Amino acid sequence: MSEARKGVLAMVAVCTIWGLSPILYKALAHVPPPQVLAHRTLWSLAFFLTVLAVQGRLMQLPRLLASRAVPAIGLAALMISANWFGFIWSIQAGRAIEASLGYYIFPLVAVMIGLVAFREALSAAQWAAVALAVLAVLVLSVGLGAPPWIALFLAGTFxxxxxxxxxVAAGPLLSVAAEVALLAPVAAIWLWGVHGGRWGSGAAFGDSIRDTILLVFSGVVTGLPLMLFSYATKRVRMATVGLVQYLNPTLQFAVAALVFAEPVTRWHLIAFPMIWAALAIYSFAVLRSERRRRALPVAG
Incomplete structure (x- = not known):
């Protein structure tokens, strides 16, 4: 099997894990989201430390945390923590369809962030894709009587x-390990308060074997896809990575509609095809741009 094919298979595995992860958090719907988030943070840190130790890279973590990148790592940690919390809450609150919308529109939000932060030029096709996505959000806002705040929050934080x-000049595994290492003391203090009865509605960890296993498993569900993602990005083109990533929200949407039986309104049936069309336009523009770049003669 070629390295490229291995990379594609790894990327499919990543998106499958992410896309089916709502099932895990729905199974923990009786556990308050802050408690789930705290466990996800601590057990993912345990996973990352184990992997780094096996790879012989464990000492790279304290060096990264002692570098000038700490402010950026700290802000990134806050953003990913907010994103994780929003996702967990949305699944538990029966808003998984809206969560899937957030990850559908994320690529287009990233395009706008690139425009504002880095003055990255957009092609006519990319502008059309962004405009169509904005129109889809407006359709949902009018039809449902309120903007899809959860989707916008998830796309914005991510x-x-x-x-x-x-x-941050570090690989995905090491950088996320640094982020959760900064979040770990807060998570530990929160769980200390929960287990001590100081706040919260009781500790789930240790209360039942089922909940304990699921909470520990949340660390694996967080860490394993990042390892596979790092493996995939080294073997396939970024355009391919971007296209395969749409499998994630597609599976989330399918789980929400078919497993959780969340209502799919006529407004969803209007807005989601608009989002899919926007992503098709955007993907086509990216692929065409990459083909043109590869066709350019190499200097020297």
Whole structure:
């Protein structure tokens, strides 16, 4: 099997895990989101430390945390923590369809962030894709009587997270390990208060074998896809990575509609095809741009 094919398979595995992850958090719907988030943070840190130790890279973590990148890492940690919390809450609150919309529109939000933050020029096709996505959000806002705040929050926090990550010169596994390491003390203090009865509605960890296993497993569900993602991005073109990533919100949408039986209104049936069309236009523009770049003669 070629390295490129291995990379594509790894990317499919990543998006499948992400796309089916709502099932895990729905199974923990009786556990308050802050408690789930705290466990996700601590167990993902345990996963990352184990992997870094096996790879012989564990000492790279304290060096990264002692570098000048700490402010950017800290801000990125806040953004990914907010994104994780929003996702967990939306699944538990029966808003998984809206959460899937957030990850559909994220690529287009990232395009706008690039325009504002880096003055990246947009092609006519990219402008058309963004305009169509904005129109879809307006349709949902009018039809449902309120903007899809959850989708916008998830797309916005993840887009800002991506922006901050560009300032950290470290691989995805090491940088996320640093982020959760900064979040870990807060998570530990929160769980200390929950287990001590100081706040919250009781500790789920240790209360039942099922909940304990699921909470520990949340760390694996967080860490394993990042390892596979790092593996995939080294073997396939970024355009391919971007296209395969649409599998994630597609599976989320399918789980929400078919497994959770969340209502799909006529407004969803109007807005989602508009989003899919916008993504098709955007993807076509990216692929065409990459083909043109590869066709350019190499200097020297």
């Amino acid at each position: 887009g800002t997270y991506g922006l901050l990550k560009r300032r």
